[in-house]
Amino acid sequence: MIETFAALAEPNRYRIVELLRSGPRPVNYIGERLKLNQPQVSKHLRVLKEVGLVDVHPRAQQRVYELRAERLRQLSEWLERYREIWDARFEEMDKLIDELKAKEKSHGRNKRK
C-alpha cells in the first residue's frame, strides 16, 4: 500500500490516473492532455505500472494504458476500514455528548433553583 500511495502522491501521476478513469489511452494522448512530454509521461506510467495501478496493451503502433480497477478497489477498502474504526468511536462519542449535554442542563436548572 505504501508504494501505491507514494505513487499517487505525485500530482502528475494522480492526474494521469484521473484521466484514465475515462478509459484506456495511448501515451501520446496522455502527454497532450496533461501538457507533459513523452519521457515524463513514460516515466510516470512506469511507476504506476510497477505498483499495479495501470496495465499496458499494445495496439497497432501504440502502447495503450488502462487503469486496474482491482488495485484501486483494494486501496479504497483499506482506507474505508480505518474510517470505520473512527466512525465506531464517534458513534460512542455521540452518546457521551448527549449525556454530558443533559447533565449540563440539569446542573443549570439546579443552579437556578
Next chain:
Amino acid sequence: MVATKGSEPAHMNTTTMELKGDREIVIARTFNGPARIVFDAWTKPELVRRWWAPRSLGVTLASCDADVSVGGKYRYVLKGRKGDELGFSGQYVEVDRPNRLVYTQIFEPMSDAGEAIITITFDEHRGQTDVVSSEIYPSAEARDAAVSSGMEHGMREAMDQLDELVTSLS
C-alpha cells in the same frame, strides 16, 4: 485526494477521511454539542474511556492516562481479545480549550518510526461542533502502518464479522 465517506442517511453526521500527500490523514466529523463538551470528551481520560475503544471493534482500553496541559504526557493502551496490548503515547504541544489541540503521538509497536503530529480544531456553530483532526506522520511507511493498525489486535476479526453481516443483509 484519496477520500472515503460513509453512506449514512443525510441527517446523520458522517465521518470523512482523506489522505493528503503521502504523510497526512485528515479526519472530519460534526458533533451535536458545543465545543467545550466535545473538547472535554476528546481529552479527559474518564471520558475518553467511554469512546476510544468501542466494543464493536472487539478491543478494550487497558489504561488511559493524560495530563492535558502544554508539555503534559498521555498514554492510551488498547487491549485486543487475546490480551495483546497496543500503546499510543505522546505529549501535548498546544492546549487551547475548547478551540485547538496539538499533540505528538508515538505508536509504540513502531516507536522507531518516530512521532506523528496531530492537530485538532473544534469549530462551534449553532450548537454543533465541527472537528477536524490532521495527523501528520514522520514517513509514508509510518502513516500506512497506522492505517493498517486497525486491522490488528482483534479489530480485523470484528470488522470481518461486520462485513459478513452487512453482506448477508444486502
